[in-house]
Amino acid sequence: MYSAAMSGTDTARKLIETTQELLWERGYVGTSPRAIQQRAGVGQGSMYHHFGGKPDLARAAVRKSAEEMRAAADADLSREGMARERVRAYLSRERAVLRGCRVGGLAQDPDVIADPGLRAPLRETFDWLRGRLTEVLEEGRAAGEFGPGFDPAATAATIVAVVQGGYVLARSADDPGPFHQAADGLLRLLDASVTSGRGAS
Amino acid sequence: MYSAAMSGTDTARKLIETTQELLWERGYVGTSPRAIQQRAGVGQGSMYHHFGGKPDLARAAVRKSAEEMRAAADADLSREGMARERVRAYLSRERAVLRGCRVGGLAQDPDVIADPGLRAPLRETFDWLRGRLTEVLEEGRAAGEFGPGFDPAATAATIVAVVQGGYVLARSADDPGPFHQAADGLLRLLDASVTSGRGAS
DNA sequence: GTCTATAGTATGATAGAC
């Protein structure tokens, strides 16, 4: 029983990647050690050699998914250009909408929320994302992009919520449409906020 | 094996209500017939007399939760007053934020999405909610509440997404704060849209 | 309508050979 950080072997990596996939597809409650082992092509003893059990392996997998999600978001948000354009890039990025969010989708799982080590990557990811969006929006406000009543932190929370909620609507409808409609509605409101601050261009 | 609609007995009702609770707390994958029977104080044979199995009982429970959610939303959205105030009432309604949405929370569950009879109430609920919000916003636009570029349908999708995504953020943080911050950010953007349409009051 | 008994499979983990 070693922590994931200590073990860089191919087997451990394969187990983590497979667990990332299964957590995305089936959630934590719906993912069994057996399913992980079979898809990874790894024996039972091997898994329990590298990890202490399902929670330990899941913690490593969720941490990795959270890191990858932050990196992907930062790529959009650290572009050149106006804040509004960077937010648009983030909202319009190609996504497997019907698969939902690898990280946010786990928030509904009671066993994830109950385990501090499993929930921590979720909290950290969304804290970071709201913080990064707040920075971008503050830059935009400083550049005169937004009106006087504009609140960067609250708007950042709204943006993240629209993405996470968009996944819920799309999966419920089995159609990516509502996700993109919700994002479009948000961008239009941001445009109106621009207009309100600077007058129609 | 009777459908829920045909059976109004106390036992069937008790089973449905208990299933509603457990689906909310544990999701579909995480809810076992055994747990339902024990919490409902009902024997195994009794459950299988009234329902064909876990999926059949869950379908009845999800339909009922969806109906209740629509009724609660309609109460806020059918008030007197300006569209913006009705939307504010809907967003500000007291909610058990950390428990998540009884209906939307199921959208992450793969077995719910895979079963048309289980997914249908989700789709119908969010279709109805976006439609109802669109009506409210159209009334507001007709009354001059919003600016020229305002899109009622897209904004309706945004509002629903903010609520569903707000639950995700709040549960991830184990704190209702991000839900309310996201809702606040949305209301501020709507205010700016008002301002942009009519000029600052 | 309700109950207990039973069944076959899956879960999550451990033991110990190799």
Add this chain to the structure above:
DNA sequence: GTCTATCATACTATAGAC
């Protein structure tokens, strides 16, 4: 490090007595 038993429990459902 990896493998194959093995284990106690839980899952979902059926059978059949009452």
